Amino acid sequence: MKYVYIDTMGCQMNKSDTERMLGMLLNFGYEETKSPQKADLLIVNTCSIRQLSEDKAFSAVGTWGKWKKEYKKNIKIGFCGCVAQQKAEEIFKRAPYVDFVLGTHKIYSLPEILERINNGEKVCECTETNKTEDITAKNYKINRVKGVNAWIPISEGCNNFCTYCIVPYTRGRERSRLPEIIIHEAKEALSSGYKEITLLGQNVDSYGKDFKDRNYRLADLLKELNGLSGKFRIRFVTSYPTDITDDLIKTALELDKVCEYFHIPMQSGNSEVLKAMNRRYDRETYSKIINKVRSMIPDVTITSDFIAGFPGETEEQFVDTLTAIDEFELDYCNVAAYSPREKTVAAKWTDKFVPENIKNERFQRLNKKIQENCLKSNKKYLNREMEVLIESFYEHKGKKINSGKTRNFKTVHIPCHEDLTGKFVNVKITDAKTWYLKGELKEK
Numbered sequence: 001m002k003y004v005y006i007d008t009m010g011c012q013m014n015k016s017d018t019e020r021m022l023g024m025l026l027n028f029g030y031e032e033t034k035s036p037q038k039a040d041l042l043i044v045n046t047c048s049i050r051q052l053s054e055d056k057a058f059s060a061v062g063t064w065g066k067w068k069k070e071y072k073k074n075i076k077i078g079f080c081g082c083v084a085q086q087k088a089e090e091i092f093k094r095a096p097y098v099d100f101v102l103g104t105h106k107i108y109s110l111p112e113i114l115e116r117i118n119n120g121e122k123v124c125e126c127t128e129t130n131k132t133e134d135i136t137a138k139n140y141k142i143n144r145v146k147g148v149n150a151w152i153p154i155s156e157g158c159n160n161f162c163t164y165c166i167v168p169y170t171r172g173r174e175r176s177r178l179p180e181i182i183i184h185e186a187k188e189a190l191s192s193g194y195k196e197i198t199l200l201g202q203n204v205d206s207y208g209k210d211f212k213d214r215n216y217r218l219a220d221l222l223k224e225l226n227g228l229s230g231k232f233r234i235r236f237v238t239s240y241p242t243d244i245t246d247d248l249i250k251t252a253l254e255l256d257k258v259c260e261y262f263h264i265p266m267q268s269g270n271s272e273v274l275k276a277m278n279r280r281y282d283r284e285t286y287s288k289i290i291n292k293v294r295s296m297i298p299d300v301t302i303t304s305d306f307i308a309g310f311p312g313e314t315e316e317q318f319v320d321t322l323t324a325i326d327e328f329e330l331d332y333c334n335v336a337a338y339s340p341r342e343k344t345v346a347a348k349w350t351d352k353f354v355p356e357n358i359k360n361e362r363f364q365r366l367n368k369k370i371q372e373n374c375l376k377s378n379k380k381y382l383n384r385e386m387e388v389l390i391e392s393f394y395e396h397k398g399k400k401i402n403s404g405k406t407r408n409f410k411t412v413h414i415p416c417h418e419d420l421t422g423k424f425v426n427v428k429i430t431d432a433k434t435w436y437l438k439g440e441l442k443e444k
């Protein structure tokens with residue numbers, strides 16, 4: 001028996017890729033271990049979104065490289081994911097102990113690579129393909145993370161080229177996966193007991209635009225998935241604001257399994273900054289879209305992403321971001337301080353870079369605002385009855401807790417002795433904290 005350890009960094013796309021890589025590895029006689037010391041094959045699945053993520057990847061393999069040099073000569077080390085796709089052969093220069101570099105475009109060549117590294121070769125497989133076949137033709141079972149939610153990528157890549165973002169360089173052009181494959185993967189996940197399907201893509205709402213042989217969009221996919229039998233939930237992330245159509249909102253509202261949750265990154269509350277970011281909307285347009293979603297879908301949760309200290313961002317422009325979070329009543333937001341990325345347009349605007357201390361200060365102010373709004377948003381649900389899908393069961397300070405999510409993506413903690421993981425329960429909300437709600441069981 002051989003053991004593989006995979007350290008997965010970055011977004012759900014990477015997590016989904018890891019599940020697929022593990023599936024292939026299990027087929028080749030490997031077993032997953034959570035202990036790197038025990039592994040014969042060590043893989044890091046990297047993220048390149050910010051400099052810090054990239055540094056983390058090199059520091060992980062650095063440790064393994066030391067082991068290999070000092071006392072574990074036979075281990076093999078793989079460097080995969082977004083940093084791999086972007087840097088390719090360069091990885092070997094910086095980390096010569098790495099045995100293979102595998103980019104996001106070629107994860108399905110992993111079995112072939114294993115054979116080659118076991119023959120003592122060093123392999124770099126990062127050719128950009130941008131072919132739809134490469135993201136659909138798979139004969140291996142997916143080794144999903146245990147739990148209630150199954151991720152299913154519906155598209156790969158992005159064509160938007162926001163001026164700060166590395167993703168179009170690490171994931172290539174937008175390619176939609178065929179509905180037949182997605183439905184098949186969903187059926188398989190549901191029959192193995194998963195209770196929630198999350199459809200993944202950089203811009204899920206532009207799904208299907210690239211199909212030449214059919215007219216089939218996200219709303220069609222949602223309808224087909226909603227028709228599968230059994231009780232389960234459907235989510236989709238991430239939505240690009242201007243690609244959300246009335247038809248999509250209406251479909252999401254009408255389908256009982258599709259949850260009341262939209263992740264619609266705004267990035268900045270200021271129209272000039274948005275223009276410099278190459279986002280295809282201004283503050284007013286974003287406002288119209290959010291208002292439409294809110295007015296059509298009762299109790300909808302809308303979350304967003306923002307960047308603090310984009311090149312050239314003034315204090316006044318930053319304040320527009322703070323006011324946007326209030327004005328649009330965003331329920332939760334991810335925030336990041338701007339990090340210049342190689343190849344991207346904004347990285348060249350060095351004369352406009354915002355000093356680190358100001359970026360960090362803005363980052364803190366954003367976080368404070370988000371905390372306030374999150375609590376405000378949670379308080380709306382006090383005394384309400386909500387359906388919760390239980391995700392985990394644990395003990396905290398001597399109390400047994402079931403933790404799960406509402407349809408609108410609120411975390412609820414429910415004190416209860418029985419492990420209800422995977423069950424849908426009705427709960428009365430008794431308390432609202434910043435990051436979660438507390439509830440008590442109404443009935444099973």
Ligand code: SAH
Nearest residue numbers: 164165202238265305306307336337338339
């Ligand atoms: N496709 C999604 C975002 C994917 S990247 C969208 O268009 O919104 C996830 C988040 O990382 C982005 O929303 C952005 O807020 C952040 N991000 C991307 N590049 C960044 C950079 N160079 N510096 C800081 N944050 C960045």
Ligand code: SF4
Nearest residue numbers: 158160161162165167
């Ligand atoms: Fe990056 Fe913009 Fe594409 Fe999102 S839409 S992945 S932020 S380039």
Ligand code: F3S
Nearest residue numbers: 010011047048049082
């Ligand atoms: Fe995701 Fe990071 Fe790649 S956010 S797409 S893993 S650069």
